[in-house]
Structures are given as structure tokens and as C-alpha cells.
Amino acid sequence: MDIAINTSNSRYQVDKNGYYGRFGGAYIPEMLYPNVHELQSKYLEVLSDPSFQQEFEALLKDYVGRPSPLYFAKRLSEKYKAKIYLKREDLNHTGAHKVNNTIGQILLAKRLGKTRIIAETGAGQHGVATATVCALMGLECVVYMGSIDIERQAPNVARMKMLGATVVPATSGSKTLKDATNEAIRDWINNPVDTHYILGTAAGPHPYPDMVARFQSVISEEIKKQLLEKTGSAHPDYVVACIGGGSNAAGAFFHYLDEEEVKLVAVEAGGKGVHSGFSAATTQLGTIGIIHASKTLLMQTSDGQIVEPHSISAGLDYPGIGPMHAHLYESGRAQFLDATDDEALAAAYELSALEGIIPAMESAHALAKLKDLPLNTDDVVVVCLSGRGDKDLDTYIRNMKK
């Protein structure tokens, strides 16, 4: 495994100023300059250090349980008349892809001499993955979580507490992921010296989108090897991933970005319908602006106020997308679709029934679009199954009774 260091020639990767096309940058208040500048100036050096890579790889292997399987989903393939493979990030320790990034960032934080870790979380998967690595490394951990999300993701709140983290409810604004991220950034402003902010998605100020994508790039690195072994070709016809901020999509797309024959499909949360007023489909509803210190596409009013999104999935309930994805959308390199709450639920029940796998609500959005892709029987499709559905059981049970 490597952390994808040599990528500077790609037109889809970050440039030296922290931009992807016209998206990205670091629109931070001066109070955050030392923290962010320290990361900008050191992250590539740390990530390319052989001893860092060795430690990262060893933990991914023995602690996370990588490589995660690439599973040929036979019955799902029969149903959709294509060759469908699932990248089983749900089998990682802590139950989602999020841990790939938290392992990387906690090792980075230690090398920067930080003693306190903060994080934001939506569904709680990133919060759990952060609390986990903090326990592993013996560092203090504070996780900000929207008070609405605390209610709808109770098992993950309990996990974080058991792992020793302090969970702080974000009660401002829409009380979800956006507001949890605001609170984490405010905490960082107030604790500039000893604290590292483990941002969980491929958004935020440069270098976070690039750093998170690199840590998650292990997903597509493994897909390539595994697919080559299984099919004789490292190149699928489609790679499909759900997208909120975009970390699992960034990881699943990463090593295919410059291989234009591989179609990249990002599935946003349509909520109750893109034009229902209850949606999180950022590329459909968004315009360019600044959210969480990044210039990207976001959902906002004509007056530039960020709007409150809606998704049944707490992990996709975010009014922006990472700048790399905004660029993939605008350049046409990736195709953006959206799945409604109901479509995602149906896909979750379907995967459970056909394959014996209960997916996370987020990942179910990616599965939900299999029915809309123009698939041929020979097409190889890789779906990133970003997480498992234990945390969503309440939602699944409630909707089964309907």
C-alpha cells in the first residue's frame, strides 16, 4: 500500500495552491492560519516518510483488517444483469471506510506533537472511527455531533462514549453535520496549539480534501489489484459510490481518475425528491460559494445563506460537496445521480434479502442507482459498500412496518 504520493500531473488532483479547477482553497479566518498552514506545509512530507507509511500500512492490515474483500455479488448481478462487485468497507473495524482516514490522521497528529483530537460527525461513523484511534493512541478525544443526529444515531453515541470520547451536541443551525463541523472549527480556533482536527470527509480547507482522499485512496488501490485477480482486468466499467462530503467516493475513484474509460458515478442524497425542499443533492441544487473554508458547490439561498439539507441518512445530510467532487462534476469526469430516501431504503432491503448484507443507509444510496445505469451483461460494476447498517436498524425497522 502507498498513500498515492505521485499524483501531481493529474488534471483531477489538487494543484499547488490547493485548488481543483476553480474549487478548493483555504478560506479560513486568521485565527486558524497557524494550524492550517502547519498542515499544508507538512502533510506531504509526513505522508511520504517511509516509517509513516509502514506504520499506516501495519495498522490498516492488523487493526482495521485490510485489505477489505471485493465480493462478487452473484444474486444482485443476476437481478441487474451485470457483474456487480461490492467493495466491502463495511467489514472494516468500526464498520465503515472512515477508519482509513482516522488512522492516517492520528499518526500525522502524533508526528506534529498534538495531544488533543477533535472531530465532527454526522452518522457517527467518523466519530466512532476517531474515538477508536484516540483510544488506541491514548489521546484525548472530543467529538461534535448535531443534537438531531445524536438522537437518530444513538448506538454510535454509546460507542463513542464507551471508547472514552466526549460527545458534544451541536445545537446551532440545523443541528446536523454542517453545524457539528462549525463547532469543531470553533473549538480549533480556541485551541490552536495542542489540538489536531480530524476532519472526516474530503471537504474543508486545503489540505484536508487532498489528505483525506489520499488516506482513502487505499480503497481504489485494492479494487484494482483485486479486480485484476478476479477478472483479468483492473478496470471496471463503472465505479459507484455515495457522496455526502465525499470521502468514500474520493477513495473509490482516486486511482481511476485519469483512466477515463472507467465511468465514475457519485450518488447524492435526493431526500424526499430533489425539488421537494427536503434534499441534499448538492450538484443539482447548489451554486458556487464557501462552506467550511472551501470554495465549492453548496446549497444556499439567493442571499448566500447556507440552507439546511435533508436526507434520511445522517452521513449524507450535508449542504456541500468536497471541492474535488465539485471539479469532477463540472468537468464531467464523474456522473452525479441522486437517490431518494425511499429508493435507498428499498435498496437496503434488497441487498439484505439477496446477499445477506445489511448496508449502511449511506451506502444504500449507491446501490439504489444500479437500476438506473444502462448496464450490459458484460459490464463490470464496483459499488463501494462504504459501511454496515447496524447503526441504521431503528430506521430500517421503523420503515419495514409501513
Added chain:
Amino acid sequence: MQNRIDQLFAKKQHGVLNIYCTAGFPKLNDTLPVMTALQQHGADLIELGMPFSDPLADGPVIQDSSTKALQNGMSLHTLFTQLAEFRQTIHVPVILMGYFNPVLTYGVEAFCAKCAEVGIDGVIVPDLPMAEYESEYRPVFEKYNLHLIFLVTPETSEERIRKIDSLSKGFLYAVSSSSTTGKDKNMNDQQAYFGRLKSLQLSNPVLIGFGIKDKATFDTASAYANGAIIGTAFIKAIEHSQDIDKTVETFISGIIQ
């Protein structure tokens, strides 16, 4: 015409009092009455907050005032309508403070032109970084004689402070501690930083902000800089005010007399 901020500092170098209030707070149409009272009772400068849904650099009090103002119906368009004729009665310099997203959405040039038209003298946009300002937006702000005021913090290196000083116009906003607005931190710990700033002999005047809340903190800040900025304490004072003029008079007399 010379910028009113420059005119102010040309005649007053000590104890300059800048008070922050959120536009459209506590009620939508309080913007002008608050400004009028501030001028009447001795504020040298008025910093008017443009409310934003996600004010990252602000603590809970100013966040809440921003949320309230948005609920009241405040927007940049409404604010400029309220300010259309304010220069007939208000003569102190006025600065708009707010986040970059609403300005970007309004259109940076349209925003600057509108500021110049109504008589705004300067702008503070904490999340517009120096590099982006320099490479992209500086000519527009300068075309409309609008001063962009940058922040420096205790963690800002001397080299960077000098760079910020060279780009900033009007004055430098020295954040008294690394924090969001409204946090109490020990003023004594900050005096070394204030002293360091003073010793740099910067080309811009310096106003100290964040954590200035009463006569004692205002006087300490004023001993090291050209004056200070009060925000959170003022928002708390007017939040439930029944008589804006009286509240402002009482508040300011507690600071400067």
C-alpha cells in the same frame, strides 16, 4: 474624498472606541436607531455585522444575534436598503463585518460598488484570506476606496503581521487571543502580545478586539493600541432593550467616562 476611517485616525490616535452590532438586531428596523445612538453617545467607529447562517469565527452570543437577524428577515439587499440614506445623519466611519459567502454570492464588485454608493468606509471579512485578496480582489476594493481590514492574532508571526500590515488599510484588527468572539481570556497574559504589537511600529493604526467588555479591558487595550472593539458585551446589552437610545447611552458611558 479621503476615507472617513483615515480622517478619524488623523485626528484621534488614542482611545478610539469601535462598537460592533449585528444589522437587523434585535429587531429588523433597529439597524439605524442603534447606529444613531452609537454616534450620539460617543462611539468613534461603527462595525455593522452582516448576518450569516454559519459564522465560524463567532462565539454563541454573536451567532445567536446573527440567527435572530436572519429570522427577522435581514439580508444584504435589505441592509443596503436600510443604509440608502444613512449618511444624511451619521458621520462616523462605518465598517461592514461579515463572511465571504454572502459577499461572493452578491458579487464582489457589486458589493463594493454598493458600499461606496451608500457610504461604507471599510469591510472586515475574516474568512477572505490575504492571498486570495491580493491575487483576486484587491483592485476592486481599492477602486471603490473601500478599506479591507485584516485580523492578526497572538499566533501570527512578525513576518506575517508585517505582510498583513502592508495589505491592510484603515487599521489592523488585533484579535486579543486565539478564540472565537466573546471568550473570556486573561487580559494579563495578552499584554506581552499587545506590547510586541506596539513595538513593531506598524504603518496602520491598531484596534484590539475579542474579550473587550468593560472600562477595565477597554483601558488596558487602549494603553497598547489606538483603541478597541466591543462586540459581544454590546450585543448582550441591547438584546432585550426596551429603549435603544438609553441602553446605548448607559453602555457607552460605562466604558469611556
